[in-house]
Amino acid sequence: MFLVGLTGGIASGKSTVSNMLRDLGCVVIDADEIAREVVEPGKPALELIVRHFGQSVLQGDGTLDRAKLGSIIFADSEKRKVLNRCTHPYIQRTMLWRVLKSFLSGYHYVILDIPLLLDGSALRRFIKYVLVVYCDETTQLDRLMARNDLTQEGALQRINSQVPLEMKKKQADFVIDNNKSLNDTKQQVLRLFETLEGSYAHWKLRSLLLASIVLLLGGFTYLVHSLL
Numbered sequence: 001m002f003l004v005g006l007t008g009g010i011a012s013g014k015s016t017v018s019n020m021l022r023d024l025g026c027v028v029i030d031a032d033e034i035a036r037e038v039v040e041p042g043k044p045a046l047e048l049i050v051r052h053f054g055q056s057v058l059q060g061d062g063t064l065d066r067a068k069l070g071s072i073i074f075a076d077s078e079k080r081k082v083l084n085r086c087t088h089p090y091i092q093r094t095m096l097w098r099v100l101k102s103f104l105s106g107y108h109y110v111i112l113d114i115p116l117l118l119d120g121s122a123l124r125r126f127i128k129y130v131l132v133v134y135c136d137e138t139t140q141l142d143r144l145m146a147r148n149d150l151t152q153e154g155a156l157q158r159i160n161s162q163v164p165l166e167m168k169k170k171q172a173d174f175v176i177d178n179n180k181s182l183n184d185t186k187q188q189v190l191r192l193f194e195t196l197e198g199s200y201a202h203w204k205l206r207s208l209l210l211a212s213i214v215l216l217l218g219g220f221t222y223l224v225h226s227l228l
Helices: 014-023 031-037 044-053 066-073 077-104 122-126 137-148 152-160 165-170 182-197 202-218 220-227
Strands: 002-007 028-030 109-113 129-134 174-177
Touching (some): 002 014, 014 109, 014 129, 028 031, 031 077, 031 109, 044 066, 066 077, 077 109, 077 122, 174 182
Parallel strands (some): 002 109, 002 129, 028 109, 129 174
């Protein structure tokens, strides 16, 4: 089995491409979905967040106030790193467990939807192919302002907190250009799907991937303590 890392930038259309791949029958493990799961009330990651950021980042029902926390971390890169240290080990462990389950189920590739894959993610070492969903800066800004009802300043603050899409594009094995119509994007995804389905890279990587996942999961406790 081999892993495909799906990434992009905020409002680049990554979720659209991820859903298209799911519709085609691909196994997609979404880091954002898992990120929401690991900060549910009672989870260790939420306890760490409260320890570092205080009770003010919680809503009345004890759930995480994402808007409040977002306003803090997007304005301060150091605080963003603290948040990542609180959540990333738990997100990575969950993703790798799901990869292992897919491996045991016989899938020959799995897609990891990771927004920050090329922003220093520890999971990059396991990725065979990097897929970047790209759009130009103007399109990205306009989409983000409309989607999140943000001012230009607020949208730029979020965009600038990530590695620029132009730089990510240069590191990609595959690029989906999401500047045009939805149908154009869909046709690109279909061609990519056919390429992945015909790949036999999994035979060489199967044993290595399994060994790497087992080692990483075995060292999870050490990783959490060393980062925090």
